[in-house]
């Protein structure tokens with residue numbers, strides 16, 4: 001299917017590696033122009049080089065208060081066709097073990113960063129464009145020792161619903177995407193980086209394997225594309241069946 005991405009412009013945040021990069025790669029492969037943002041690193045340079053001549057990189061720490069403005073300033077005047085709103089994942093931990101400061105940092109990193117990106121870039125979106133917010137299966141089911149994600153991601157799921165209503169009259173769609181266990185650097189770290197740890201995670205997934213970043217990126221690219229032009233306010237799991245609930 002032609003997703004209709006040729007020449008369209010997308011911003012993808014937290015995109016030097018992992019899910020963000022995989023989405024930028026899927027968008028670029030279909031002819032889109034992508035602006036990727038992440039902290040300056042060799043990974044960002046490599047990501048930019050691999051995305052082809054129409055890609056642009058914005059070196060930025062997304063937790064900086066003015067990060068979203070830095071991204072907006074780096075864009076030209078042409079309107080955007082969509083944004084993958086992705087941020088670095090919060091630190092692992094149990095709810096009663098985080099200090100107040102750690103809760104505040106997690107809120108800054110996950111919730112406020114997401115809000116700032118959307119608030120700053122919303123005026124730059126063309127009619128028919130969309131935001132796709134990277135959330136997690138924790139929107140529906142908690143994951144052991146990921147308390148900050150369990151607490152904060154469901155709030156962002158409701159932000160998706162809230163903004164889908166608010167921005168629909170402007171012709172802007174807002175959706176969420178819920179990765180289950182996708183084989184990125186972060187996920188490998190969370191499994192403990194051992195064969196036993198990986199096997200235990202895979203055993204709980206009906207498809208009995210982690211998803212690949214490419215499998216995530218292609219679904220994300222579809223949801224961001226004009227091919228999904230009547231899809232807004234939904235949360236789409238990409239999880240090999242991990243979430244047992246249909247809701």
Ligand SMILES: NC(=O)c1ccc[n+]([C@@H]2O[C@H](COP(=O)([O-])OP(=O)(O)OC[C@H]3O[C@@H](n4cnc5c(N)ncnc54)[C@H](OP(=O)(O)O)[C@@H]3O)[C@@H](O)[C@H]2O)c1
Pocket residue numbers: 013014015016017018019020021037038039040041043060061062063086087088089090134135136137178179180181182183184185186187
């Ligand atoms: N992988 C999964 O299965 C899964 C499941 C559920 C939820 N998620 C969530 O999805 C998001 C992406 O996860 P991932 O697995 O792709 O992680 P990853 O492999 O660790 O990649 C994270 C990306 O975010 C960038 N990043 C991190 N902190 C940043 C910051 N402060 N400023 C700018 N860029 C930053 C990293 O680049 P630099 O560090 O070089 O800046 C990198 O490009 C996270 O929020 C994670 O919690 C992932």
